[in-house]
Amino acid sequence: MTEAEREIKEKVRIYIMGREYKVPAGLTIMKAMEYAGYRFIRSSGCRGGFCGACATIYRVKGDYKLRMALACQETVEDGMYISQIPFTPAEKPIYNLEELSPSANVFLEYYPEIAKCVSCNTCTKACPQDLEVMDYVQAALRGDFQEVASLSFDCIACGLCATRCPAEIVPYNIALLARRLYGKYVMPKAKHVEERIKEIESGKFNEEIQKLMDTGLRDLKEIYEKREIEPE
Amino acid sequence: MDLVEKVKSISGEDVLSCYQCGLCSGSCPVRFAMDLSPTQVIRLVQVGNIEKILESNTFWICSTCFACHARCPREINITRIMEALRQIRLRRDQDKISVNKIPKEELKILPPIALVSNFRKTTA
Amino acid sequence: MVKIPYYPGCAVQTTARNYSISGIAVAKKLGIELVELPKWNCCGVFPSLATDDLMRHLAPIRNLIHVQEMNENGIVQNENRVITFCSMCYHTLKEANLFLKDAEKMEKINTFLEREKEFVGGVKEGYKGGVEALDFLEVLRDIVGYDRITKEVKKPLKGLKVAPYYGCLVLRPREIGIDDPENPTILEDILEALGAEVIDNPNRTQCCGSYHTVDRKDIVAKLTYDNLVYPIRNGAEVIVTCCPLCTFNLDHRQKEARKLRRDLQEIPVMYYTQLMAIAFGLDKQFWGVDLGLHYVDPKPLLKAKNLY
Known part of the structure; x- marks a missing residue:
């Protein structure tokens, strides 16, 4: 028996929303749920750990710790009690980036609730991306948008920090504002993007796009399969 | 109690x-x-x-x-x-003040410590 | 140059930059290098006053742990003191130590914190106790000494009529206060060392209205009126403060106070460190008067006194 075969043979017991299932060891939570017969119509996206759609909370039998993970990344363990978080109802004020400046109080202006942070660090513990979430919330409180942007760079907005925060802060939206400010005020403008936009606007690609629009589904799929992929 | x-x-x-x-x-x-x-x-x-x-x-x-x-x-x-x-x-869980109703012009100038201390005393 | 850990706090990084810019430069002139904590968070501003509210003590304790780490990482040597400018930060950090005299509570908090080890950026070790929070005013009185301050004065503040204002949190409660809660003298002594004329301010230990400035500006306006009108009647030309929230209320809320009582004259409000920077003859960039942070501009007064 190969390693892979043994893994499939070995089953672990998991509990999905209270119901017990035996699933092959080595599957991710997401695959295990599908194996158990669930079909994801929400809480699933890229399946590669980038989109943040599959936020999951679980506890392992016998352990008091409530753990957070992305269902597409975490492997199932025996005795896992799993619950999916479909999405986090998050406060998201409307702002116009053109009218914003990175002033000291810019975060307090749109997210005054960051002043409620008690530095408990629960958000950091919840982050499946291992970010120092509390530290960037604290940096936001003192208006240090560059620090917020750099500490939150790998945020995928899964929302787990927001569900855990006792002060009801939504860290990932604050981080998003910081990175937008960073992009606008610190990052050098990307020349090639500006040039490409000009090319698009001048109609350089109109013909090619029209060609794609006129292509049938089967041919489109074939083109997609054959596309050039950047080497890893 | x-x-x-x-x-x-x-x-x-x-x-x-x-x-x-x-x-x-x-x-x-x-x-x-x-x-x-x-x-x-x-x-x-x-x-x-x-x-x-x-x-x-x-x-x-x-x-x-x-x-x-x-x-x-x-x-x-x-x-x-x-x-x-x-x-x-x-x-x-009863907030005394409405955090969302603080005017923007005030939020622009208030020291962070004013908001932190106020929310500690007036929000759940 | 003695190196001492320095906890800035949110206010002196934002609305009170004039405080820290002048304070750091003044400290340097007096032989103290303030070494900013490599990592810090908001102190929490007010300590929790409830016996059972442990979570709200985490914020100051984290900062004390960072001072501990600075020693372990060799950033400072055997230096258990941490200096702050902001009265609220000072109060909260100092209170955390008093609170942790209760061994059971200290253990509970440390057990919680030590579980962070496995997380990126988490606290690696609990708080061992013994970090001493110092307000910069105490440093000036007890470590530097008033004589040394007098020696550094290049431009005495002759004829400048200054009324000190302490507010609450550097003075009360008694076990936290840096001076007599009813009759403090530390600001007066510093101002005299700078050659200024100290004006009696009967309201110098009265509350500024504190956090009510967010949602009860009417209360703050009344207090600001009271806290300014008496020193002004006594002849004060400028109010000197040591807390960023007092300063905001005394300075920015003059607008509301004047709406309440039209007889109130405008008066500039400055940090004592700004006056020290001026008297020490430091470069103008360290005075913090050109950052657009003052509501009542102190420059016309400084010019009139040949100080600017």
């Missing part, structure tokens, strides 16, 4: 030792905005009428300046009693 016990346990203060001299109320810089004076609040805790205090604005108006505590001849930390009263309300 009844409310009197709750006030005592959260504040850790012995309210029974107060002999109602009134120095706390005389020292309070925000007494003018309170409906019950600090001395009255302590008396009501002593006689067990917390409901009447909870209807008042006194413990919300207290600005935690410790002037009463500094002068109390019985060394009661009245500031802590005010905190206990605030906590009794806040722990039921």
